[in-house]
Amino acid sequence: MSAIVVDNLSKSFGAVKALDSVSFEVERGELFGLIGPDGAGKTTLFRLLTTLLNPDEGGAVVDGYDIVKDYLSIRSRVGYMPGRFSLYPDLTVEENLDFFAALFGVTVEESYDLVAPIYSHIEPFRTRRAGKLSGGMKQKLALSCALIHRPSVLFLDEPTTGVDAVSRSEFWDMLAGLKERGITILVSTPYMDEASRCDRIALCNEGRILGVDTPQGIVERFDSPLYAVSADNMFALLESSRKVEGVEECYPFGEAHHLVANEKFDLERYKTQLSDIENLNIVPTKPTIEDMFIKLMKR
Amino acid sequence: MKNNFLSFVKKESLHILRDKRTMLIVMLIPVVLMVLFGFAISTEVNNVNVAVVAPDRTDSVRDAVNRLATNEYFTFKGYISPEEIDSKLRSGEVSAVVCFASDFDRRVVQISAGVPSTPVTQLIVDAANVNTAGVATAYMQGVLLGTASQQSMFETRMLFNPQMKSAYNFVPGLMGLIFILVCAMMTSVSIVREKEVGTMEVLLVSPVRPVKIIFAKMIPYFAISCIVLTLILLLARYLLDVPMTGGVSGIVALSLLYLVLSLSLGLFVSTIATTQVAALLISAMVMMLPMLMLSGMLFPIENMPKFFQWVSCIIPARWFIDATRKMMIQGVSISVVWQDVAILSAMTVVLITVSLKKFNDKLE
Numbered sequence: 001m002s003a004i005v006v007d008n009l010s011k012s013f014g015a016v017k018a019l020d021s022v023s024f025e026v027e028r029g030e031l032f033g034l035i036g037p038d039g040a041g042k043t044t045l046f047r048l049l050t051t052l053l054n055p056d057e058g059g060a061v062v063d064g065y066d067i068v069k070d071y072l073s074i075r076s077r078v079g080y081m082p083g084r085f086s087l088y089p090d091l092t093v094e095e096n097l098d099f100f101a102a103l104f105g106v107t108v109e110e111s112y113d114l115v116a117p118i119y120s121h122i123e124p125f126r127t128r129r130a131g132k133l134s135g136g137m138k139q140k141l142a143l144s145c146a147l148i149h150r151p152s153v154l155f156l157d158e159p160t161t162g163v164d165a166v167s168r169s170e171f172w173d174m175l176a177g178l179k180e181r182g183i184t185i186l187v188s189t190p191y192m193d194e195a196s197r198c199d200r201i202a203l204c205n206e207g208r209i210l211g212v213d214t215p216q217g218i219v220e221r222f223d224s225p226l227y228a229v230s231a232d233n234m235f236a237l238l239e240s241s242r243k244v245e246g247v248e249e250c251y252p253f254g255e256a257h258h259l260v261a262n263e264k265f266d267l268e269r270y271k272t273q274l275s276d277i278e279n280l281n282i283v284p285t286k287p288t289i290e291d292m293f294i295k296l297m298k299r
Numbered sequence: 300m301k302n303n304f305l306s307f308v309k310k311e312s313l314h315i316l317r318d319k320r321t322m323l324i325v326m327l328i329p330v331v332l333m334v335l336f337g338f339a340i341s342t343e344v345n346n347v348n349v350a351v352v353a354p355d356r357t358d359s360v361r362d363a364v365n366r367l368a369t370n371e372y373f374t375f376k377g378y379i380s381p382e383e384i385d386s387k388l389r390s391g392e393v394s395a396v397v398c399f400a401s402d403f404d405r406r407v408v409q410i411s412a413g414v415p416s417t418p419v420t421q422l423i424v425d426a427a428n429v430n431t432a433g434v435a436t437a438y439m440q441g442v443l444l445g446t447a448s449q450q451s452m453f454e455t456r457m458l459f460n461p462q463m464k465s466a467y468n469f470v471p472g473l474m475g476l477i478f479i480l481v482c483a484m485m486t487s488v489s490i491v492r493e494k495e496v497g498t499m500e501v502l503l504v505s506p507v508r509p510v511k512i513i514f515a516k517m518i519p520y521f522a523i524s525c526i527v528l529t530l531i532l533l534l535a536r537y538l539l540d541v542p543m544t545g546g547v548s549g550i551v552a553l554s555l556l557y558l559v560l561s562l563s564l565g566l567f568v569s570t571i572a573t574t575q576v577a578a579l580l581i582s583a584m585v586m587m588l589p590m591l592m593l594s595g596m597l598f599p600i601e602n603m604p605k606f607f608q609w610v611s612c613i614i615p616a617r618w619f620i621d622a623t624r625k626m627m628i629q630g631v632s633i634s635v636v637w638q639d640v641a642i643l644s645a646m647t648v649v650l651i652t653v654s655l656k657k658f659n660d661k662l663e
Contacts, residue, residue: 085497086496086497
């Protein structure tokens, strides 16, 4: 049986539809990523699955328990790390961990083997106040606290937001380690580059899920030719490219623009039409998850 | 599950102990208020400067002046001539002047014999401060007449607080105020802080029912309040000389009941407010102001319009202050004020029930 089954889940706040008939499944022991910009409804989905909110329509099952009927059972078997830093800044690292252990009726020693790979990074600072830790260390402490009761499913809402690149990479290594221990992990992130670290991902935007697949599978679904174009005047390039026949999309992508072509596209004709743009450079490139996201969003 | 309850209490105590500034304020406020109300802001008449006009300083005149001079409420500023009366009063050098008639002795004898006569003494009082003038006049009459008050028609005896010390009046009111401040305001703010910072989200996604966490929160505040209570009672007894003839145990029992009531009031506020500022405003504006105005601490309830008398019935401090005054100053036992105790208990039960009903273990 799947660890998480989401079935047509909808939730509105007043006139705003935060989640609109969302359905997907997460297998046991899977590292599942929710990828989408702010306002995609990721946090609402987390709050529904951790039983903090009740759905308007549809339902979901977490670890075999219904999120409305059996919400108390779910609360003792999942670990939840909200998007905001939600520990006590005036308590020390150690006091925070002890408190969360007591909250779940366990001792730190009982779960130490599970927490150790993460907690060992911050253990040298165990007498420091949690509020005085760096962003990366705060996340590690929060993850340790969420793991202290050996949850079967872990919900991590944007755990790497506001964390430096090195700590972010370290954090994903830790998640991979937890996955090895058989913990199902649902993680959300606004960073597309982190998607490749997941087993499967769901692309979401404005309360809807645009597609669910492995990171590889998502990229393979991109069936149009894709080019990276650059020139001296990038803005003029963007404007002019969009006017050329056969150009489906052209959008800024890092240092170059990505150009999505359709069947009417002709490379030679494109070059002649843009001959007045200096240092024009166009090369075929491989699509990324972000390209797929943009494509799905426009549809 | 018992040991995790203890660790919740420990966690809450750490929050309080680490917030040194708040701790200091909580401990200092009662002392400052007690001293302020007990000494500085008092409606008693102390050190009224009095001058005397006495053309004929006979023994009985000297005797009367002596009684005035040795009285701790008056300061004798010496004899002056009738021409100086106006300037002395205007300059504020004295607040009252006593004029004895030149044939004082003879006329006192006449009056004693029952012969009608015109007044023998005149009191000229600076009534710029109405309160002081009124009290000073009444008190001066008493002092000057001394034991020879045959002609007075009433004999007034002030029971329980014969010197009309305002401290006696203020201490119960202050207790009512301080406990709302410490218990209700601080607990509501600390519960709402968890909601605002987001830790409540994590607490909710756990097997422990939040109600348990909240009760654990109240315990350290209850402990602090008990310390504050001890402090207030010691200050009241030894600094302000409040009699407490009825025994301290009854006062402590009543105060503990009121503490629990204040805590549940804080719990109730925390179920309404979603931000710390809102909790603070509700505690300060919605609870403190009516408490100050309508509890009978500053203004007698009997003088209020009927509507406000009704409103005052739902203010817990009214009943607490009423009962505490009776116990502290009249010295009655707690069984005499059973009505107040019953009302306070009922309020506590209602507040706790409503708060628990309102308390949501979901986010909306």
